[in-house]
Amino acid sequence: MKGGIVALCCENSGWKALASLGDDPVLDGVEAVRLPCSGKAETGMMLKILEKGAAGVLVLGCPKDDCTFLRGSARAQKRVAVARAALKDAGVGEERVRMEFISSVDTPRLAEAIRAMKAALEAHEGKA
Amino acid sequence: MITAVRKPFDEIRDLVKGYDRLLILGCGTCVTVCMAGGEKEVGILASTLRLADQKDGRSREITEATIERQCDREFFDAVKEKMAAADAVLSMACGVGAQFCGEVFAGKAVLPALNTKFYGTTEGPGVWSARCSGCGTCVIADFGGICPVTRCSKSLLNGPCGGSSKGKCEVDPANIECGWQLIHDRMKLLGRLADLEAVQPLKDWSTGRDGGPGRIVKEDATL
Amino acid sequence: MSDTQPQGFKAGSNLEKVLAAGHFAVTAELGPPKSADAEAISVKAKFLKGAVDAANITDNQTAIVRVSSIAAGYLALQQGIEPVIQITCRDRNRIAIQSDVLGAYTLGLRNILCLSGDHQKFGNHPTAKNVYDMDSIQLIALLKKMRDEKKFACGDEIRSSKKAPLKEPRIFIGGAENPFGDPLEFRAARLGKKAAAGVDFIQTQCIYDMERFEEWMRQVRNRGLHERVKILAGVTPLKSLGMAKHMRDNVAGLSVPDYWIDRLAKAEDKAAEGIKMCVEQIERLRGIEGVAGVHLMAIEWEDRVPEIVKGAGLLPRPVV
Numbered sequence: 001m002k003g004g005i006v007a008l009c010c011e012n013s014g015w016k017a018l019a020s021l022g023d024d025p026v027l028d029g030v031e032a033v034r035l036p037c038s039g040k041a042e043t044g045m046m047l048k049i050l051e052k053g054a055a056g057v058l059v060l061g062c063p064k065d066d067c068t069f070l071r072g073s074a075r076a077q078k079r080v081a082v083a084r085a086a087l088k089d090a091g092v093g094e095e096r097v098r099m100e101f102i103s104s105v106d107t108p109r110l111a112e113a114i115r116a117m118k119a120a121l122e123a124h125e126g127k128a
Numbered sequence: 129m130i131t132a133v134r135k136p137f138d139e140i141r142d143l144v145k146g147y148d149r150l151l152i153l154g155c156g157t158c159v160t161v162c163m164a165g166g167e168k169e170v171g172i173l174a175s176t177l178r179l180a181d182q183k184d185g186r187s188r189e190i191t192e193a194t195i196e197r198q199c200d201r202e203f204f205d206a207v208k209e210k211m212a213a214a215d216a217v218l219s220m221a222c223g224v225g226a227q228f229c230g231e232v233f234a235g236k237a238v239l240p241a242l243n244t245k246f247y248g249t250t251e252g253p254g255v256w257s258a259r260c261s262g263c264g265t266c267v268i269a270d271f272g273g274i275c276p277v278t279r280c281s282k283s284l285l286n287g288p289c290g291g292s293s294k295g296k297c298e299v300d301p302a303n304i305e306c307g308w309q310l311i312h313d314r315m316k317l318l319g320r321l322a323d324l325e326a327v328q329p330l331k332d333w334s335t336g337r338d339g340g341p342g343r344i345v346k347e348d349a350t351l
Numbered sequence: 352m353s354d355t356q357p358q359g360f361k362a363g364s365n366l367e368k369v370l371a372a373g374h375f376a377v378t379a380e381l382g383p384p385k386s387a388d389a390e391a392i393s394v395k396a397k398f399l400k401g402a403v404d405a406a407n408i409t410d411n412q413t414a415i416v417r418v419s420s421i422a423a424g425y426l427a428l429q430q431g432i433e434p435v436i437q438i439t440c441r442d443r444n445r446i447a448i449q450s451d452v453l454g455a456y457t458l459g460l461r462n463i464l465c466l467s468g469d470h471q472k473f474g475n476h477p478t479a480k481n482v483y484d485m486d487s488i489q490l491i492a493l494l495k496k497m498r499d500e501k502k503f504a505c506g507d508e509i510r511s512s513k514k515a516p517l518k519e520p521r522i523f524i525g526g527a528e529n530p531f532g533d534p535l536e537f538r539a540a541r542l543g544k545k546a547a548a549g550v551d552f553i554q555t556q557c558i559y560d561m562e563r564f565e566e567w568m569r570q571v572r573n574r575g576l577h578e579r580v581k582i583l584a585g586v587t588p589l590k591s592l593g594m595a596k597h598m599r600d601n602v603a604g605l606s607v608p609d610y611w612i613d614r615l616a617k618a619e620d621k622a623a624e625g626i627k628m629c630v631e632q633i634e635r636l637r638g639i640e641g642v643a644g645v646h647l648m649a650i651e652w653e654d655r656v657p658e659i660v661k662g663a664g665l666l667p668r669p670v671v
Contacts, residue, residue: 043348071351078348281470282441282481286488287541289467290529290556293603299470301603312534325540327548330445330489330504 002125003055004029005117008046010038012068014060016104026111029118030058038062038099039072046083046097055121057083058114059099066103073101095120129158129249130222131256132165132242137176143239144177144218147188151214152177152241153207153229154194155221162256165220165242167194173220173241189214198225204232211236246278264335264342270328272314277331279307285328288312361498361551362523364461365433366405368671369644370552370581375637376644377665378435378554378583379656380407383423385416392423395653396430402657403432404668405462407554407646410437414474421451425458435525436460439468444484445493445504452497453509456520464525464554465490487526488548494524495549524549529556530567532604539570546579553580554646557587559598560606561635568641577641584636585646588629588659591621626655630662637663 007030009015015034021027031054035041038061046057059080061073077099084094100113134140144150152170160166174192181188193210195203198221204211211217216237219226223244230238246258261278267285268275277283281299288308291298295309315321333339360367369376379399384391399406408427410420417423424434436455438448455463467487471479485493493504501509501519509519526545530538545553558564564584571577589595592615599607611628618624636642645663649656660666 074351075348078350082348282467282483282486284467284483284486286486286544287537288532288534289487290527290532291470291603292533294533298603299472306533308537309534312537321540324537325544325547327488327492327544330485330493333484 003053004031005056005058005114005121006030006049006054007032007058007060007114008038008041009034009060010062010068010073011036013062013104014038014100014102014110017060017102017107017110020105020107021111024111026114030114037067037069037072038076039067039069039074041076041079043079043082043086046080047086050087050092050096055125056096056098056117058117059097060102060110061099063101063103093124095124129161129247129256130224130244131162131246131248131258132159132222132244134164134169134173134220135241135243137180140173140218140239140241141177141180144216147214147216147237149189149191149213149215150177150218151191151193151207151210151216152218153198153211153220154192155196155198155219155225156194157197157199159220159222159225159242160194161250162248163254165222170194170220173218197221198229201228201232204229262336262342263331263333264339265332267331270323271311272318272320274307274311274314276307276311279305279310281307284308285331287324362461362521364405364523365671366435366462367523367551369404369669372669372671374404374644374669374671375665376405376581376583377403377647377660377668378405378407378644379403379647379649379653380409381423381427381432381434381653382409382412382650383418383420387418389418389426392418392426393430396427396432398653399656400431401668402660402666403647404644405433405435407435407437407464410439410466410468411442411474413469414441414471414476414479416475421455421458421460424455424460428459433462434460435462435464437464437466438490439466440483440485440487440490441468441471441481444482448485448490449493449497449503452494452520452522456522461521462523462525463494464527465494465550466527488544491524491526491545491550492548494520494522498522498524499549524551526550526553527556528553529604530558530564531556531560531606538567539574539576542571542576542580543574546576550580552583552643554583555585556605557585557648558632558636559611560608561632562608563606565639568639572641577643581643582641583644583646584639584642585648586629586632586636587648587650588652588655589615589621589625590652591625592616594625626659626662629659633659633663633665 009032011034018032038059041059049057059076061076064074067073080097080099083097088094098117102110152174154167154170155165170192174190193207197203211233218239218241219229220241226240247260248256248258251257258278263277276285281297292306295306297304297306381395408420408424420436424436427434465487471481496502498521501517510517528542595612595615598605615621633645
C-alpha cells in the first residue's frame with residue numbers, strides 16, 4: 001500500500017491510544033497528526049492530504065457521547081461523509097477516508113481499525 | 129447583491145403612524161451597496177421623519193442604528209437594548225432582513241421601509257440591474273455566461289422573439305437590453321454561435337420559486 | 352372533420368393538404384371580439400369563407416383580452432372556415448396548453464400556430480403575472496411530441512387509461528418568423544431551430560421590404576429550410592398614407608421602403624392603391640422560390656380579403 005495513512009487524532013483519545021500501541025508493526029506506514037479535537041479536522045484538509053500522496057486518512061475521535069468539546073467528533077463524522085462523497089465524485093474511492101470512534105484505552109479496536117483500513121486500501125489499489 | 133429601493137415616504141409615514149418610539153434599523157451589506165438602506169439612508173429617513181413630525185407637532189422618539197446584516201441572528205445582539213426600548217422597528221433591510229428581524233424579535237412590530245427588487249449588480253455609479261432570478265438550476269454556461277431567464281423579458285431559452293430591435297427589448301427599449309442580443313453577441317465572441325442552434329428542452333421550474341418556499345440544508349454544517 | 356388520420360397526412364387539415372398538393376396557399380387573420388359576442392365572429396368568418404384555405408384565430412393578441420382562440424375557432428369552424436388556432440406562451444403553463452391542445456382537437460380543430468406572445472405590458476392588463484413556462488420553440492417540440500410520440504411533456508402516454516387505446520391530438524404545427532427582427536444574422540438559424548423542433552409551416556410578419564425578404568429567403572434556402580417547412584409570406588394591405596407612415600415610424604423592426612409611401616402619396620384613391628400594391632406584392636411573392644403561400648393580415652379590413660385574393664389570381668381556392 002503506497003503512500004501511507006495519515007491519522008488525524010484527537011489528543012484526548014486517538015492520540016493516546018495510538019501512543020499505547022508503541023512500535024507495534026500495525027503502525028508501519030501510519031503517520032499521526034495531533035489535534036485538540038477531531039472536530040478540528042476539516043474536509044478540505046482531508047482531501048489535500050490525499051492529493052499530496054497519502055493513500056488514506058483516518059480520523060480518530062472520541063465516542064460521540066464522550067467528546068470533551070461535546071459535539072466535536074459528531075462534526076468530524078459529517079465532514080468525513082462530505083470528503084467520502086467528494087472522493088466518490090472524483091472516482092478515486094470513498095474508502096480512502098474513514099472515521100473511527102476510539103476511546104483512549106481501546107487499543108485492540110484501534111489496531112483492528114488500522115488493519116481493516118490498510119486491507120481496504122490495498123484492495124482498492126489492486127483494482128486501480 | 130439583493131437590490132431594493134426605499135418605499136415612498138408617504139407610504140412609510142403611514143406604516144409607522146401608530147408608533148411613538150421608533151427604531152430605524154439599517155443593514156450594512158446589500159442595501160448599503162445599492163444605497164437604499166445603509167447607515168446614510170437611515171440618517172436621511174430619520175431626519176425626514178423628524179422634520180415631518182416637527183411640522184405636524186408630533187413628538188416621537190426616533191432612534192437610528194445600523195448592523196452588519198439583518199439576515200443573520202448574531203448581528204442583532206448589538207442592538208438588543210435599542211430594540212427593546214422601541215415599540216416598533218422600521219427595518220431598512222431587504223425583504224429577507226426585514227422579515228428575519230421580526231422573527232428574531234418575535235412580538236415586536238417590524239415594518240419594511242424598502243421594496244426589494246432583484247439579485248443584481250452595480251452597472252455603474254447609481255445604476256443597478258438584474259442578473260439572476262434564483263431559478264435553482266443555473267444554465268448560464270449554455271448561453272455564454274448570460275442568463276436568459278433573467279435578462280430576457282420573456283425568459284425565452286431558444287432565441288429572441290420578434291420584439292428585439294437594435295439590441296433593445298420592446299418592453300422598455302430605453303432601459304432594457306435584449307437579453308438574446310447579448311447572448312448572441314457573447315456566443316459569437318466565444319466562437320460558439322453554432323451551440324445556439326441546439327433546441328433547449330422544457331425547463332424544470334420546480335427548483336426555484338415555483339417549487340414552493342426554498343430551503344437548503346447542508347448536512348455537514350447542521351447539528 | 353374526420354377523426355381518423357387521413358393516409359399520409361400528419362393532421363389531414365385543409366391547409367396541410369393544400370400545401371402538400373403544391374398549391375400556393377392563402378391564409379388570413381380573424382381577430383376575435385373583445386366581448387362575449389359570438390355573432391361578431393360569424394360576421395368576420397363570412398368575409399373569409401371561400402377566399403382562404405384557413406384563417407388564423409388570434410390568441411389575446413397584443414395581450415388584450417378577447418374571446419379565446421379555441422372558442423372563436425370552433426365558432427368559425429361552424430361557419431365553414433378552417434381555423435388556425437393560436438397558442439401563446441404568455442398566459443398558459445404546460446398543463447393548460449396540453450389541455451387546450453386536447454380540447455381543440457376534440458372540437459375538430461387541426462392547425463395550431465405556436466407563438467411566444469406579446470409581453471403583457473402592451474395590453475390592457477399590464478399588471479398581470481406572465482407565465483412563459485416555455486417558449487415557442489419548446490411549444491412546437493411539445494406539439495410534435497404529442498402528435499408523433501403520442502406522449503405528454505412528462506412522458507406519459509396519451510391514453511385515457513392503461514387499457515384504453517392511444518388517442519393523440521393530430522395537429523398541423525405552425526410557427527411565426529420575423530425576417531427583419533434583430534439579431535438579423537440569427538433569423539434564419541432561428542427558423543432552423545423551429546424546423547428541428549418539428550414545425551410544419553410558418554407565417555412571417557408582414558413584409559414591405561421585399562429586398563430584405565428576398566435576402567432572408569436566400570439564407571433560408573441555403574439551409575434547405577424551404578424544403579422542410581412550408582413558408583407563408585405575411586402581407587398587410589395599406590389602407591392609407593397615415594397607416595403607411597405609422598408602420599414605418601412606430602412599429603419596431605418593420606422596414607417600410609419609401610416606394611410604398613411615395614406611391615400612396617401620389618394616388619388619388621389611397622385605399623384602392625393600397626389594395627393594388629398588395630396584389631402586386633403577392634404576385635411577386637409567388638415568384639420567389641421557397642414561398643409556399645401568403646398570409647394576409649388585413650387588420651380590421653377583412654372584407655377586402657376576397658378582392659385581394661381574386662386580384663392576385665388565387666380564386667377559386669382549391670378543393671383537396
